[in-house]
Amino acid sequence: xxxxxxxxxxxxxxxxxxxxxxxxxxxxxxxxxxxxxxxxxxxxxxxxxxxxxxxxxxxxxxxxxxxxxxxxxxxxxxxxxxxxxxxxxxxxxxxxxxxxxxxxxxxxx
Amino acid sequence: xxxxxxxxxxxxxxxxxxxxxxxxxxxxxxxxxxxxxxxxxxxxxxxxxxxxxxxxxxxxxxxxxxxxxxxxxxxxxxxxxxxxxxxxxxxxxxxxxxxxxxxxxxxxxxxxxxxxx
Numbered sequence: 001x002x003x004x005x006x007x008x009x010x011x012x013x014x015x016x017x018x019x020x021x022x023x024x025x026x027x028x029x030x031x032x033x034x035x036x037x038x039x040x041x042x043x044x045x046x047x048x049x050x051x052x053x054x055x056x057x058x059x060x061x062x063x064x065x066x067x068x069x070x071x072x073x074x075x076x077x078x079x080x081x082x083x084x085x086x087x088x089x090x091x092x093x094x095x096x097x098x099x100x101x102x103x104x105x106x107x108x109x
Numbered sequence: 110x111x112x113x114x115x116x117x118x119x120x121x122x123x124x125x126x127x128x129x130x131x132x133x134x135x136x137x138x139x140x141x142x143x144x145x146x147x148x149x150x151x152x153x154x155x156x157x158x159x160x161x162x163x164x165x166x167x168x169x170x171x172x173x174x175x176x177x178x179x180x181x182x183x184x185x186x187x188x189x190x191x192x193x194x195x196x197x198x199x200x201x202x203x204x205x206x207x208x209x210x211x212x213x214x215x216x217x218x219x220x221x222x223x224x225x226x
Contacts, residue, residue: 032214034214034215036217041200041222042219042220043115043202043217043218043219043220044153044202044204044217045217046214046215046216046217049214089152089153091153091215097143097155097215098155099145099152099153099154100152101151101152102152
């Protein structure tokens with residue numbers, strides 16, 4: 001059974017800092033991995049999708065990496081802004097996803 | 110623009126009421142949709158996979174007679190919480206993906222916050 005963990009559970013940084021969020025999964029037989037953002041009481045916004053054959057994906061200030069053999073993914077956020085404050089979820093799978101518990105990020109102005 | 114539309118966004122009702130939540134795929138025909146539940150401070154848990162024209166597939170521990178799923182068309186799936194009780198209060202969210210391609214991302218609705226008094 002796939003299990004997904006995320007570290008840290010919560011993170012608070014001053015505006016402008018670069019930061020890394022971590023996601024680990026136990027079963028490396030995945031189709032892809034997707035990073036989401038969730039604002040309080042809201043739905044999910046897809047940030048990046050990495051296929052199992054890829055090593056990384058980039059979108060603006062976001063860069064996600066995938067090391068399938070070690071069961072790890074990282075989400076790098078450059079030059080963080082207060083608007084980046086949200087919960088970040090990673091999900092692994094194929095036909096359906098297994099979600100991690102999320103990292104709650106606060107970027108302080 | 111939005112790929113998935115979910116309605117209503119919030120429901121507050123009395124115990125014993127049945128509540129229907131709609132999930133519409135706006136951008137493509139979705140033969141498969143997914144229903145998730147999220148309790149406070151917890152992650153999303155898959156409840157069931159909704160298949161167009163056939164019965165839904167429920168995850169272990171999810172009561173199929175309590176959470177009725179209907180996927181009558183390629184763009185609409187509904188989740189009905191029957192005789193809802195306070196313990197059913199949660200955030201329900203649906204998603205779709207192009208089922209023929211496992212490499213496509215999942216797209217999520219904005220969710221429905223259900224509060225049972």
